[in-house]
Amino acid sequence: QKEVEQDPGPLSVPEGAIVSLNCTYSNSAFQYFMWYRQYSRKGPELLMYTYSSGNKEDGRFTAQVDKSSKYISLFIRDSQPSDSATYLCAIISGGSNYKLTFGKGTLLTVNP
Amino acid sequence: DTEVTQTPKHLVMGMTNKKSLKCEQHMGHRAMYWYKQKAKKPPELMFVYSYEKLSINESVPSRFSPECPNSSLLNLHLHALQPEDSALYLCASSQVGPGLAGTYSYNEQFFGPGTRLTVL
Numbered sequence: 001q002k003e004v005e006q007d008p009g010p011l012s013v014p015e016g017a018i019v020s021l022n023c024t025y026s027n028s029a030f031q032y033f034m035w036y037r038q039y040s041r042k043g044p045e046l047l048m049y050t051y052s053s054g055n056k057e058d059g060r061f062t063a064q065v066d067k068s069s070k071y072i073s074l075f076i077r078d079s080q081p082s083d084s085a086t087y088l089c090a091i092i093s094g095g096s097n098y099k100l101t102f103g104k105g106t107l108l109t110v111n112p
Numbered sequence: 113d114t115e116v117t118q119t120p121k122h123l124v125m126g127m128t129n130k131k132s133l134k135c136e137q138h139m140g141h142r143a144m145y146w147y148k149q150k151a152k153k154p155p156e157l158m159f160v161y162s163y164e165k166l167s168i169n170e171s172v173p174s175r176f177s178p179e180c181p182n183s184s185l186l187n188l189h190l191h192a193l194q195p196e197d198s199a200l201y202l203c204a205s206s207q208v209g210p211g212l213a214g215t216y217s218y219n220e221q222f223f224g225p226g227t228r229l230t231v232l
Contacts, residue, residue: 036223041200049218051218096210097208
């Protein structure tokens, strides 16, 4: 079983839709949970990070962590064409402060 | 300045060539990283430098040779590469480097735009 599982999609939605992106993980030692956005031919940029179960909101983005189910989600409200990108979940274990374990990434297209 | 820059943006090289990738940051970060990313795959960690010393080598072939001349600069020297080494090479930096187990604290990595390498 891979440490982090993420559905690679692709996911195509109309503008204004609510998007839900998800990852599951297997190692309960994982402690920090991140979502990166990567535009085509660019480096990943950090969207959000969280370390506790529950929701964290930043504008149109909400990161959700359920440690009991080992499940993390990213919700995008009122999606825009500019949100079209690959979204990567990434997790760091409690025993490391540098080793990012990435999901495969989900390719999202928001159609105008 | 909250940016990591990488040069060149694109590089095409033959299997017998020697070339170098360059990465620079001016955020005062003391850790710098090289990642390799194949198409439709997540980034894979190659090397970590902490305080200008190589601290992590993820069993990378010796045809990739990293160098950290100072705290702001990171190079990746390439020699005798194979076509399967074609990928996007990403540099990242963070405030601190690998810590001891149990001394973990959140340590954001800032990524550069990458160098797209093609080996013919």
